[in-house]
Amino acid sequence: MASDRPSIVMCRPTHFGVQYEINPWMQGQIGLARNNVAMEQWNRLHEILADLTDVSVIEGAPALPDMCFVANAGLVLNDRFVPSVFRFPQRAPEAPLYTEWFLEADYEIVELDGEDTFEGEGDVLLATELPSGQTPWFWAGYGIRSSLESYRSLTEKLGIEVVPLRLVDQRFYHLDTCMYPLPGGRLVYYPAAFDEVSLNEIRRRVPSDKIIEVSETDATRFSCNTVRVEDTLVTNFASSQLQDSLAKWGYEVRTTPVDEFVLAGGAAKCLCLIGNQKFDPPKDGKIESPISHTHIHLRGHLLDSGLMNRLFDTITDGGGTFRVEQFTVGQRHDQVSTSSVLVAAPNAERLDLITNRLQPLGAVIASEPTDARLESVGQEGVSPQSFYSTTIYPTDVRVDGDWIRASGQRMDAVIVIDQTSGSPSARCSLIRDLQCGERVVCGVDGVRAKRPLTRHGDGDFAFMSAGVSSERRVELSVEELAWDMRRIRTRNGRIVFVAGPVVIHTGAGPHLSKIIRLGFVDALLTGNALPTHDIELNLFGTSLGVDLARGVAVHGGHQHHIKAINRIRAAGSIQAAVEQGIVTAGVMYDCVKQDVEYVLAGSIRDDGPLPDTIMDLCQAQAAYSQAIDGADMIVMLSTMLHAIGTGNMTPAGVRLICVDISPSVVTKLADRGSIESTGIVTDVGLFLNLLARRLAEEA
Ligand code: NAD
Numbered sequence: 274m275a276s277d278r279p280s281i282v283m284c285r286p287t288h289f290g291v292q293y294e295i296n297p298w299m300q301g302q303i304g305l306a307r308n309n310v311a312m313e314q315w316n317r318l319h320e321i322l323a324d325l326t327d328v329s330v331i332e333g334a335p336a337l338p339d340m341c342f343v344a345n346a347g348l349v350l351n352d353r354f355v356p357s358v359f360r361f362p363q364r365a366p367e368a369p370l371y372t373e374w375f376l377e378a379d380y381e382i383v384e385l386d387g388e389d390t391f392e393g394e395g396d397v398l399l400a401t402e403l404p405s406g407q408t409p410w411f412w413a414g415y416g417i418r419s420s421l422e423s424y425r426s427l428t429e430k431l432g433i434e435v436v437p438l439r440l441v442d443q444r445f446y447h448l449d450t451c452m453y454p455l456p457g458g459r460l461v462y463y464p465a466a467f468d469e470v471s472l473n474e475i476r477r478r479v480p481s482d483k484i485i486e487v488s489e490t491d492a493t494r495f496s497c498n499t500v501r502v503e504d505t506l507v508t509n510f511a512s513s514q515l516q517d518s519l520a521k522w523g524y525e526v527r528t529t530p531v532d533e534f535v536l537a538g539g540a541a542k543c544l545c546l547i548g549n550q551k552f553d554p555p556k557d558g559k560i561e562s563p564i565s566h567t568h569i570h571l572r573g574h575l576l577d578s579g580l581m582n583r584l585f586d587t588i589t590d591g592g593g594t595f596r597v598e599q600f601t602v603g604q605r606h607d608q609v610s611t612s613s614v615l616v617a618a619p620n621a622e623r624l625d626l627i628t629n630r631l632q633p634l635g636a637v638i639a640s641e642p643t644d645a646r647l648e649s650v651g652q653e654g655v656s657p658q659s660f661y662s663t664t665i666y667p668t669d670v671r672v673d674g675d676w677i678r679a680s681g682q683r684m685d686a687v688i689v690i691d692q693t694s695g696s697p698s699a700r701c702s703l704i705r706d707l708q709c710g711e712r713v714v715c716g717v718d719g720v721r722a723k724r725p726l727t728r729h730g731d732g733d734f735a736f737m738s739a740g741v742s743s744e745r746r747v748e749l750s751v752e753e754l755a756w757d758m759r760r761i762r763t764r765n766g767r768i769v770f771v772a773g774p775v776v777i778h779t780g781a782g783p784h785l786s787k788i789i790r791l792g793f794v795d796a797l798l799t800g801n802a803l804p805t806h807d808i809e810l811n812l813f814g815t816s817l818g819v820d821l822a823r824g825v826a827v828h829g830g831h832q833h834h835i836k837a838i839n840r841i842r843a844a845g846s847i848q849a850a851v852e853q854g855i856v857t858a859g860v861m862y863d864c865v866k867q868d869v870e871y872v873l874a875g876s877i878r879d880d881g882p883l884p885d886t887i888m889d890l891c892q893a894q895a896a897y898s899q900a901i902d903g904a905d906m907i908v909m910l911s912t913m914l915h916a917i918g919t920g921n922m923t924p925a926g927v928r929l930i931c932v933d934i935s936p937s938v939v940t941k942l943a944d945r946g947s948i949e950s951t952g953i954v955t956d957v958g959l960f961l962n963l964l965a966r967r968l969a970e971e972a
Contacts, residue, residue, distance in 0.1 A: 291338070
């Protein structure tokens, strides 16, 4: 395992102390680190290392208490020094001082492009002396201090592959606090400091017999912050278990306390920089960085709507980093703000995933207009993996230089481009409906989804805004809804109701019937239960065995609904039962009489079922989708299952009203990101009673 001895650079902690807080370790420690103790500990570390190898010392500078953490000075590879670009202004003045020292020590200075943060060997560790066939790479931490963009530049400048690993625990803000590579492709690290994608990348590159995962106790005592000189590992702490594991790999661990520096968030490795890292660039060509970036533009009420925060969270949750390049705040309440943001991701695939999630927030990808990338379906009902996943917003796709609008907009679908006859067309398709040879849009290039700009548009539905109304606001919400419904009816628009059996159980069936008779319902989407209990009520006076007039359970009433189902099955259908005079009133009766389309979608809970219930779910979804086609408004009443099912297939622009007693159900629907959705948390019986009265009053 012997390798070239590292030559180490250290910086004397003459001015060390905790004087500000830029990491969790410093919190509450200002003024508490003892400089004399720190100096003793540093001298001891220096002595141990100087016994093992060459150590050069930089003198610390006044007013730069963290300068002793020289690992963050920059990075050395093949006698070239890449200076850091510090994230925090408190440390920024260190950079020119270090650079001067390395220049004087005959290193070539190589600066990264741009101003993206880069904290040197703190975040970038060389995986070297790898098994034959593997080319060395840098493990590189990002997400807390260093940015992904700096690593793009690093690959370009040094010609070495950079493997980005996202750090997710603020305590382990630099990669060298939670990982160190060892020769032969071995690795010691603390898994909880990384996100799942990064852990997969580590495990993909390093076989399990070459990995030591340290415990939280080891990690929080900086056992990963270790300096290696040949077979000796020098560190602040290592548990006996960790020492045993390392001994099996042939390493001797020498612990020397540097806990005074831990108060500032650093330990042994942070106090050292390797001054002679070497790497033989591959002879067979240039290494391209997989790190990808794009610019996005936003326009709207970015601050008061909390959109910027959601945007930033979406980028970081997706494993990306960002830089706001421009932000202009609207000067008056009616003026919009604009912003441009650079988004970077570890590779093109993850950038696609992130931008895919940003588009529903209204982000416009600022790439040069290119045609959408199309891939062919190779297996029926299976999409090419990098497909563009649709949102509820109207979406344009660029094909042969022209933007074309996709038809059948819905969420969670793919876009199929048909270029077989005449001008090309685009349509949303469910994955299960894909046929071999169909061309599917992949990635986000050449795709733009249009999100409405503000909540006060000039459209017909400006009266109500997105949000959830509480009980107190029900009357007002009903009044607004009735206003909208009348306007839609006046212009022969389409209103669809989605309802669950609670409508009948709460005694609100007659109110819904009235709304149907008033002509405000063009289609009713429901399951097996609502018609069952509606017909049970008509035939037996009960709903689920409860006498609704008296509010008491009827003896033997539990059989009523199943008997009702049997009567309809005998008649052949609900319509036949109405025509034969078996069913004489109720919601379904009025649907038949008023010629209102109804679709009954089956579920595993269903008794019977009624002959009209569609038990094939794919068929039922298709029938729902057809029924909502062209709808201006969908009113969803007390059914989580059917409301969410319908919501998923509804494009933006359709007014959604969700009424449920459970705030979580209402919020789920209202949260789709559509400005046209309104949630009303209330009892559906009360709601329908109010709505029917209101509509009748002004009919
Ligand atoms: P669901 O759980 O999807 O939705 C019921 C919703 O009603 C819930 O969100 C709940 O919060 C809400 N709710 C309850 N009381 C309310 C009130 N007073 N006011 C307002 N909201 C209220 O259940 P679902 O839609 O009733 O049924 C799911 C599926 O099961 C449907 O397909 C249905 O047809 C089927 N089902 C069949 C039978 C049957 O065949 N006998 C019986 C029940 C349900």
